[in-house]
Amino acid sequence: MSIETKQQEIVEEYSVFDDWMDKYAYLIEQGKELSGLDEANRTENNIINGCQSKVWLHADYKDGKIYFTADSDAILTKGLVAMVIRVYSNETPDDIINAEPWFIKEIGLEENLSPTRSNGLTSMLKQIKFYALAFKAKYGNA
């Protein structure tokens, strides 16, 4: 499934909620469902510091695609992280580099992208692109 389709899918899932509580309850649910990281990858190196909540992000490269795993100590951040991973994981470096995460704004959670929000999401998105660039440089685009 392409990054574009995955984003559309998420937007559809969120379209049924008209009240903030339901929307956040769903976000929390997604956070709870994210299996997180293997203990071995829960390292200082993989931490993206968001001041208030921490995000761990790990990337693996296999057969031309990048696979992300991630976690957060705050459940709302973890829910956001889960969606970002769902969108960007299992994709090629080029597709990742070229895709903007427009779904976040579309589902009305764009306040989480504000640099003042200090939840680490903005830094995580940067880090995802950085991984894509690094893998591309290392292996080319398969």
Added chain:
Amino acid sequence: MSFDIAKVRKAFPILHEQVYNKQLVYLDNAATTQKPQSVIDVLSEYYQKYNSNIHRGVHFLSSHCTEATETARKKVQLFLRAAHAREIIFTRGTTEAINLVAQTFSQDHLKKGDEVVITRMEHHSNIVPWQMACERYGAKLKVVDIHKNGSLDLESYENALTDKVKIVAFAHVSNTLGTINPVKEMIEVAHSKNIPVLVDGAQSVQHTPVNVQDLDADFYVFSGHKIYAPTGIGVLYGKEEWLEKLPPWQGGGEMIESVTFEKTTYNELPFKFEAGTPDYIGAIALGAAIDFVEKIGIEQISSYEDMLLRYATDKIKTIEGIEIIGNANRKSGVLSFVVDGVHPYDIGVLLDKTGIAVRTGNHCTQPLHDWYGIPGTVRASFAMYNTKEEIDYLMEKLEQVLSMLR
């Protein structure tokens, strides 16, 4: 005279605003307080009718603003029960006041091997300036311990005050724990060893009467914006003998007596420490904020806020899994807590959606949080305009939010 909460609330226009179509419940007063109409009016009135730079013009407007600024200084002096208006220096806030003292004091009084004493509950503003001074002069920063309940370990305090200690700095009230430190006794102990004391009053002047002469504080600092005044104005009180002794800090206009390229002589107090154009309209508005507070009465405010804090404390204890951080006997203004298995950030974000403004995170007291081994807390902090009904609403929403998160 009794405390008329309805009348108090009416004076603060922002309290009647809505966020996300919900009534705003502002419980982040330790970060900054809202402004009464009388303070807002002073700001617009002065910019509309009187604005003119102070201490320089002979014209009508300049003398008017100069006089109003000096009247404000007098109001601060009387509010703090200081002996002289010249002991009141206007600064940008607490942070600038502490930096002023840390830098000027250390210049002549701190050398290699000396020590500076602070406590574990200090705000970064009362840590970093001393750390910088210590680094510069090869002195050592010593930290006084606290007890788990958030009160200061007075034995550790006394033991810390050795011959090497040149100055002590601590908060009157902790912005995270709410602990009221026994300032008078602590100053007495320090003075018995001839050590001067700086008190960080950022969280005290708005909640409790302060008498700097009775406390015998050498320096006492606070921020206007936490006592219903605008941002950008604050106060350094210093005993005259100390302010005379300290070298000037920033150089510029106003702080000089005469300037030649060979030699500059400095102005007298308080102007020696007020280089450049100060926020004089902010200072005048600070005077208006103090008028507002005094009209209601700081004792009245204090007992009303104590009632709120007790009420909130009793109520929150009935919620399962809540741990209050800061359980000292004498507390003021703030209620910080953590919830078993729930990140403070999540609580803050969801409460926000219900119109409630609380602070989450480490509240600029990172070393204190590290010591407790927690990433942060949720902090509800109170001002004179908060109500029991708002606390009820907070508790109701907190339970709702926790049921979503757990």
